Amino acid sequence: MGKELTDLISFATGMDSQVKTCSYIIRFSSFAHNALSPPSVISVSDGPQPKSSEDAYHFISYLPVMGQIYEFDGLKRAPVAHGPYEEKGEGWVAKARDVIEKRIGTYPPGSLHFNLLAVRDDPLPNLQAQIETAQASGQELVAADLVFRLSQEKEKRARWDFENSLRRHNHLGLIHALLVELAKKGQLDAAVTDAKAKMQERLTKARESGQMEED
Structure with missing residues (x-):
C-alpha cells in the first residue's frame, strides 16, 4: 500500500463510518478518485441549465475475507457477504466473477453501467528478479525474452502516464x-x-x- 492508505488505516482505527468520511485523508482519497474526471467546460450561469445531470459512478470492491467473498460499497452501511468460495481452481476470483455476472444480468442488455478493474501485483519486480536469475544461470535466451517483456511493461506505463496527463489537462x-x-x-x-x-x-x-x- 502507498503512504496515504497506510496513514488512513492507522489514523481511522476505531472510528465509525461517519467520522471516517469527514477525515482529511478521506477527502484526499476522494480527490484521487475524481482526479481523472473530465475537465469542466466554461460555466454559463445565465444560460439554460441542462435538464438532467450526468450519471454518477462509484467503485465497488469484491475481496476475499476469511473464506468468504465480501462486497464493499461506500453507499451501503456495511459490507455484504456473498458466501464462501472454493480454494481450488481460480479460487475466490471464480466466486467473485459469478457474483459480478449475476449483478450485471439484472440490467438490460447493452447497458453501459460497468467498468471492471482488477488489482494485481506489480509485474515489474517479479520480471526483474526473473531476469537476474536467468542471467545468473546463463539462460541468455530466457533473459532476453524477459528483458523484452520488461521493456513492454515500462512502455505501457509511459503511455498510461501520458494518457492520464491528457485527461487531467483542460484543453x-x-x-x-x-x-x-x-x-x-x-x-x-x-x-x-x-x-x-x-x-x-x-x-x-x-x-x-x-x-x-x-x-
Missing part, C-alpha cells in the same frame, strides 16, 4: 484559440462541415458493423 483554452484562428482565416465553416461529414461516416460504419445500438 478548452487550446481549442478556443484554434477555433478563433480558423475563423480569422475563414476556414472555420469548412472545418465544421468536414468534421460533421467525418462523424457521419464513423456513425455509418459503426451501425454497419453492429458496434452501435439504435435508440
Whole structure:
C-alpha cells in the first residue's frame, strides 16, 4: 500500500463510518478518485441549465475475507457477504466473477453501467528478479525474452502516464484559440462541415458493423 492508505488505516482505527468520511485523508482519497474526471467546460450561469445531470459512478470492491467473498460499497452501511468460495481452481476470483455476472444480468442488455478493474501485483519486480536469475544461470535466451517483456511493461506505463496527463489537462483554452484562428482565416465553416461529414461516416460504419445500438 502507498503512504496515504497506510496513514488512513492507522489514523481511522476505531472510528465509525461517519467520522471516517469527514477525515482529511478521506477527502484526499476522494480527490484521487475524481482526479481523472473530465475537465469542466466554461460555466454559463445565465444560460439554460441542462435538464438532467450526468450519471454518477462509484467503485465497488469484491475481496476475499476469511473464506468468504465480501462486497464493499461506500453507499451501503456495511459490507455484504456473498458466501464462501472454493480454494481450488481460480479460487475466490471464480466466486467473485459469478457474483459480478449475476449483478450485471439484472440490467438490460447493452447497458453501459460497468467498468471492471482488477488489482494485481506489480509485474515489474517479479520480471526483474526473473531476469537476474536467468542471467545468473546463463539462460541468455530466457533473459532476453524477459528483458523484452520488461521493456513492454515500462512502455505501457509511459503511455498510461501520458494518457492520464491528457485527461487531467483542460484543453478548452487550446481549442478556443484554434477555433478563433480558423475563423480569422475563414476556414472555420469548412472545418465544421468536414468534421460533421467525418462523424457521419464513423456513425455509418459503426451501425454497419453492429458496434452501435439504435435508440
